[in-house]
Amino acid sequence: MTAVDERPEAEIGKARRRKEDAHLITGRTRWTDNLSVPGMLHLAMLRSPMAHATITSIDPTDARSRPGVVAVFTGADFKDVQGNVPCAWPVTPDMVNPGAPSLAVDQVNFAGECVAVVVARSKAEAQDALEGIDIEYEPLPPVLDMDQAVKDGATLVHPNTESNRSYTWVFESGAAGTGAPIDDALRDAEVTVSRRFVQQRLIPAFMEPRAVMVEPSGEGVTVWSATQIPHILRVMLALTLGLPEHKVRVIAPDVGGGFGGKIPVTPEEIISVLVARRLNKPVKYTESRSESLMAAHHGRDQLQDITITATRDGTVTGLDVHLLADMGAYLRLVGPGVPILGAFMYNAIYKIPAYRFVCEGIFTTKTPTDAYRGAGRPEATFAIERIMDELAVELGMDPMELRRKNWIKHEEFPFTTVAGLTYDSGNYEAATDKALELIGWNDLRAEQQERRDSNDPVQLGLGISTFTEMCGLAPSRVLGSLSYGAGGWEHAAIRMLPTGKVEVVTGASPHGQGHETAFAQIVADKLGVAFEDVELIHGDTASSHKGLDTYGSRSLAVGGIAIVNAADKVIEKARKIAAHLLEANEADLEFSGGKFRVAGSPGSEVGIADAALAVFAAHNLPDGVEPSIDAEATYDPENFSFPHGTHLCAVEIDTETGMTKIRKYVCVDDVGTPINPLIIEGQVHGGLAQGIAQALFEEAVYDDAGNLTTGTFVDYTLPSAADLPSFTTERTETPSTTNPLGVKGVGEAGTIASTPAVVNAIVDALRPFGVNDIRMPATPERVWRAIHGGGKHRAAGGTTAYGGASTSTSDGDGGDLQ
Amino acid sequence: MTKINVKVDGVSYADEVEPRTLLVHYLREQLGKVGTVVGCDTSNCGACTVDLDGRSVKSCTVLAVQADGGEVTTIEGLAGPDGELDPVQQAFHENHALQCGFCTPGMIMAVRDLLRENPNPSEDEIREGIEGNLCRCTGYQNIVRAAQAAAGVKS
Amino acid sequence: MIPAPFEYVRPSSVAEAVSAIGAAGEDGKILAGGQSLIPVLRLRLAYPTTLVDLGRVAEMQGVRDDGDAIVIGAMTTHHDVMHDPLVAEHAPLIAQATGTIADPQVRHRGTFGGALSHADPAGDLGAVALALGCEFVASGPGGERRIAASEFFHDYLTTALAPDEVLTQVRVPKLGAGWSSHYEKFNRVAQAWSIVGVAALVRRDNGSIAEARIGLTNMGSTPVRAAAVESALAGADVGSVAAAAEHAADGTNPPSDLSGQADYRQHLARVLTKRAVLAAVGS
Structure with missing residues (x-):
């Protein structure tokens, strides 16, 4: 026990330089493509050059005889076991999901879709052999334009569907009881402004191309992937491929950016697992940038028809939004839900009495879409902020005055919006x-x-x-009400080591954000330990066994709170030890600066590190107390x-x-x-x-x-x-x-x-x-x-x-x- | 296969390579210098930037055979023998000039090259000097600051 | 991505290069700086059987004074061209235009002759070479010949060079006193190719423009001269530059692509020509 009464400077709020940097600025990195395991083979994907076609024949014979080639697989080889690339967000009960093969079997529905995979001893040999696959296509008309795609008689992307519309999702404030009926607002409007805005298609374009390495082991696999979602990926691989979940380990090593682009479970991940298991050999696949731009999912791509109504004095009275949202060829992990996240944000910071939001998810023969930084909220914010300007022009008002007149005043919080959220x-x-x-x-x-x-x-x-936005995804109850296939909680564990160092385990999965630094600052303050003494463990389902990963600006607002809660539990467990060692009542102990003291009795104190050492030795513990002050917590946010x-x-x-x-x-x-x-x-x-x-x-x-x-x-x-x-x-x-x-x-x-x-x-x-x-x-x-x-x-x-x-x-x- | 002799980060190597082997693939796969990464196919992103004979190049757009007889410095060769960082590496850390870090090796090599040619660049000169390196995380502002700091320029 | 396999030859003289190119035959390809070629190989848009690397042909590197011209070796890198004192003195237009090419790393490898031989009409040097009236020196099995810039560019990615010829040097005439120049480039992002570029050379005499030479980048399948502007500027005063520049797109047939459609490029040619000429005359 030390007697130095020195409260450390607060870490929260400090511009700490990042712990993450040391290996990144010296090139000592562990990107997935940097890794290898003994005996590893390399994969190359043959991708469809056609947007929409039936596959009339595939002959890989020549490719199989090329130098270094170990195997070539086509959709036929895996069609009974590959299942579908998972979509976890059926936004409506009748949402149409035609299924998404990892390797196309009979038909291709976007240019870039995988149709065959070559396995070879080197990456160069695998790429060389792609040219030996003889494949013939019968072209079908492409479906590119959403307005056309929803018309009667339009070419269908998927032959097993009745229309190119996957779903129609509706919110209306009158029906929902969150505001007035939109039809009244439209009917009674003094001023109406309508626009069609186009959210062009974007590509997340993370700098690290996606890569995946798979090592099979008995019934299971270890998967290293450049992913934002190691935990979700583990569950999804188990469900999709029928693997026992406890035999699947997923590791997200250094991950070079995501921006939503590394959220989905990808066909390439599934194919790599299938090949590794089929050959019982480790394999690695790393996409080229051209493949990434073509086949990793895209973002945005919505047509937004928006109408705003107001009184002549500039009071907004209603907002009516109709979206066509391009899903691309297939529904990816959260693709259908991305535009729906926008449903809660079109009303933005404004007090709008009546609101309707209708979104139709549309199939086209383009690369599938899914989350891209902001996911639904940028589209909403763009549309409302653009049309507020247009309304201001129509009214002859200054655009900032129009906003001031309609926004929620600071004294009005908490404020429940017409979309049903409470800010x-x-x-x-x-x-x-x-x-x-x-x-x-x-x-x-x-x-x-x-x-x-x-x-x-x-x-x-x-x-x-x-602007405002909703993030910190997400209260599990809200996700449930939106039919999302998982919760929105996050998990944390804190392990107190005998020397007073601290391991923090998080289910968040960083890819550039700085979790290791920011979370260490939080823990340092909570436990009164040095910033340098805190190590974050993440991104490996074997060591951070539970979590829902990183997207939607959730890591701090959800994962950070889980850590706070775990730290509180550690303190409460340590309090029992400290009380025992100080021969005092727990209730009389104060905890600050990492030390327990008896209130009013300066001088005698037990540090949290002392408690950690005490439980390690376990020589002198109170009766019935386990020899551990480690703790874990799972936090489900009440609100965004x-x-x-x-x-x-x-x-x-x-x-x-x-x-x-x-x-x-x-x-x-x-x-x-x-x-x-x-x-x-x-x-x-x-x-x-x-x-x-x-x-x-x-x-x-x-x-x-x-x-x-x-x-x-x-x-x-x-x-x-x-x-x-x-x-x-x-x-x-x-x-x-x-x-x-x-x-x-x-x-x-x-x-x-x-x-x-x-x-x-x-x-x-x-x-x-x-x-x-x-x-x-x-x-x-x-x-x-x-x-x-x-x-x-x-x-x-x-x-x-x-x-x-x-x-x-x-x-x-x-x-x-x- | 073609025989090449190259010095990489101070060590001499003699290797057989296929003529089509890109310098970056030689560094990564034959020498294990995986600190230098590949970010694109078209020489746009600059993630693979290394020094070749004292000048920055995109190692994905140089064949290994072209480097025969040359001297290459990668991100892994910058720190001193006791691990002391190059001033540009240090400035990147101090100024939060990296997030995911994938572009960082190339970006650091590009900034070093820029400062070698122009030890006291203006902000515009820095921005143009690193125009061959794409970063998706930082918006470049802190990279510019880091370059200024490394140059000893007050921002 | 990884290029398809090829043989590699590295001559050390022009003579060796010419024979290597001959030996490689029609599926051979010359490797200069590689900054355009290697990405093409990586994307497997070309499958040469042999690459003839000119990187060690010392006689093709560097810039020298040759009386009424400076001679730029075809394998001189963009970086070296930009920083060469002879170029700065006699052909600052080349230095300025070269500085707009791609980015520093590409300029460290890419070469003057490689860029010109590649003959991408979006490349910046072709218009400059046209305006300057450069002469291209080619070596082949039959020996050396000179090709005027106006005869060099035949079509998109196609030049007067025979398959068994190599561009060895470019002769840039010294312009003498009274000439000034400017290269005006317009692109969407810094490292992109020109949407349109204008190379302007102007000789002033007693305050008016005695002579002007205007080269246009990306206004057709080859770099072109804006002849109508040149004649309109001859003898004109600075006040009539804008009117003369209105002819910049006369007779051009620019491409339509993602960066701009033909009519927009023609508009840009007029605006940028005005700006280039005004900048060249310093107003």
């Missing part, structure tokens, strides 16, 4: 006022006027996005967390070329109590870059045969450092009242908020030209056409058009005020 806390006024000041809003407005007056070829535009903020963007548009340049980007985010401001800032920066990329740079484009045109980074244009500005990121702190740390998620906020801020700024710059919408990404060509077409001539036809060259842009460009 626990927030202060939209404070974040907005701070953001306006930081960007110098009034000066920029004045400059804008000057540029307009002088007909400056470079015009200035100012865009607003006042609702980060919010105000994002402001100033763009300069070169009206001669259409080039948009972000001049200034300011955001004030409220993510509650900060654990590590450095990590928060990093999350916001990265989120902004992805949201801005949707607004300006990225789109997955298909040609009219259904082939992905943007199949490499040459054409799928991720922004580089030279394409992005420096951001001004600040915070307000309104703690969440839902969890004991007061934290809210931060992983997706920047992406959710930034896209409409940029597009609103562009449209603001172009309003004098009669422009009232712009298709994303707002490429120079689109901006130029918008200017020179008087707002009528939106996206160019041809290859840049939505859904490929065959799609008319006239009914989809939202070009005219309705």
Whole structure:
């Protein structure tokens, strides 16, 4: 026992440099593709070059005779055992899921679908042998355009379905009892503004291509995978392939980004397990970037028809949303639920009395879609923030005044919205006022006027996005009510080692976020131990046996609270030991700074490390007390967390070329109590870059045969450092009242908020030209056409058009005020 | 197979390679230098950046046979004998210039090259100097800060 | 991805290179810097049986003064071209345009002659070579010949080089006093190819423009000269640059692709030509 009374400095709130960095900056990494096991074979996938076709013949004979080739398998080899790539979210009872083979058997439904797998001694030999597989297809018409796909008589993607509509999901506030009937609001509206917005198809484009290595062992397998979801993957592999769950071990080693793109169970994972078991050999598969862009799931891709109603004085009275959401060819793990997550967010920060949300999930012959950073909420936030601007124009109001008039005031929290969620806390006024000041809003407005007056070829535009989002997925009861196939809890365990060091086990599965650092800060404060003395264990179902992984900005707001709860249990267990050693009553002990003391009796104390050593020795424990102060906890959140903020963007548009340049980007985010401001800032920066990329740079484009045109980074244009500005990121702190740390998620906020801020700024710059919408990404060509077409001539036809060259842009460009 | 002699991170190697072997695959698969990674097929992402004869190159767009007789430095060769970090590595850590870390080896090699050519770059020069390296996590802002810090430039 | 197998030959002189290329036959391919070729091989869009690597042909590297011209070895890297004092003195347009190519790593490997021989109309150097009136020096089994820039580019990825010829050097005429230049590039993201680029060379005389040469990038299947602009600018004053630039797209047949349709490219050509000429004359 030490007598030094030294309370450590609080770790929570400190800009700790990350524990994770040491191996990443020195190249001592364990990406899945870096790993190997003895005797390992390599896989290469043959992928369909056709969007939609029946397979008339496959002959792998030549491939099997190529050098180094061990085996070649086609769908026929696995059709009885491969099951379906799992979808865990049947959003409606009658949702149609036609099934999703890992290896296509009779028919291919998107370009990039796996049709055969070569197993060879080297990766090069496996790739060489792909050319020896003789395969013939009978083409079917591609299904590319959602408007066309839902029409009677449309070509069916899947022959075993009656339509291309997988589901129709409806929420209406009158029926739900959360607000007034939408039909009344539409009927009585003084002002109505309608738009069709297009959420273009995006590609998550994590930097580490997906990889999976499988080592078979008896009845089971060990799977290393570049996944966000080792725990869910284990369950799903067991269920899909009939493997005994306890014989399946899944490890997510270093994982290089995900952004939702590594959420689903993938065909490649299932194929790798099947091959490893069939050959009883370890195998590894690593996708190329071209394969990743083509076949790893895509995101967004929604057509949003939205109508807002208001009184003449600017009080919003109703919101009516109808989505067509592209599922692509198959339903992936949570694909159907992604647009449904948006259902709760269209009303955003506003007090809207009546609301309807209808979403139709549509099959097309494109790459399947699933979660991409924000998952449903960016789409919702974009649509509401865009149409608030359009409503402001219609009303002749300042767009910020319209927002202020309708948003929930800080004194009105907790506030139950028309979508049925209860926002626990927030202060939209404070974040907005701070953001306006930081960007110098009034000066920029004045400059804008000057540029307009002088007909400056470079015009200035100012865009607003006042957003909130729901994250910290998720209360299990809510997920149950949405028919999701799992809960939303998270698990943690704390193991106190005899030397006073601490192992923390989490079911969250990091892939760049900084869990090891932030969670250590929390534990250090809770237990009064040194930050350096805390080690996080994660990403291996053998050591972190229970969890629901990382997505939906849940790790801190859910997983972090599980850790807090486990720490509380450790303290309570240690308290018994300390009381025994101090010969005091438990009730008289105070715990702070890692030490138990008898209240009012300074001098005698027992540290938590002393308790850990005491239970290790177990020589002198109170009767009936087990020799352990380890504890675990599983936390199921009562509610989501609702980060919010105000994002402001100033763009300069070169009206001669259409080039948009972000001049200034300011955001004030409220993510509650900060654990590590450095990590928060990093999350916001990265989120902004992805949201801005949707607004300006990225789109997955298909040609009219259904082939992905943007199949490499040459054409799928991720922004580089030279394409992005420096951001001004600040915070307000309104703690969440839902969890004991007061934290809210931060992983997706920047992406959710930034896209409409940029597009609103562009449209603001172009309003004098009669422009009232712009298709994303707002490429120079689109901006130029918008200017020179008087707002009528939106996206160019041809290859840049939505859904490929065959799609008319006239009914989809939202070009005219309705 | 073709015989090559290369010096990698200070160690000389003599190996047989297929002519089609990319330098990055030689480093990863024959030398076990898996710190250098492959992020794309088209020379866009820069994750595979190493120094070849004192200049940064994308090792996925160089054949191993082209490096014959050359000297390669990878991310694994930067730290000193006692593990002291290169100033750019240190700056990446101090400035939270990495998240998932997959682009980081290439990004660090690119920043080192930039600072070798231009020891005192402006923000724009830094941004252009690393335009051949894609990062999906950081939004680049802290990478720019790290480069400034490593250059001793006040941001 | 991994390229398909091929044989590899590494000549150390132009003579050896020419015979290696001849021996490799029609399925052989010349490897210069490899920055375009290797990605093509990785994506298995080409299956050469032999690669002839020019990387060790010392006589094809570097820049030298040759009286009324500077001579740039075809295997001189973009990086070396950008930093070469002769280029800076006599052909700053080349240095500037080269600095817009791809990114630093690619410029460390990619070569001046490789880029020109590849003849991608979206590449930046073709328009520059046209505007400068460069001469291309090719070696083949029959010896050496010179090809005027205006004769070099035949079609998309196709040049005047015979299958058994190799581009060894490019002669860049020294322009003399009074000339100034600018390369104006327009692309969507920093490392992307040009949507349109304009190389402008202008000779001023007594305040007006005596002579102008304008090369256009990605305005057709080859780099092209904007002849109508050149004639409109001859003898014009700076105030009439904008009007002259209106002719920039005359007679062009640019591609339509993801980055822009033909009419947008023609519009850009006019805007960028105006900007390039004005920048060249320093206003």
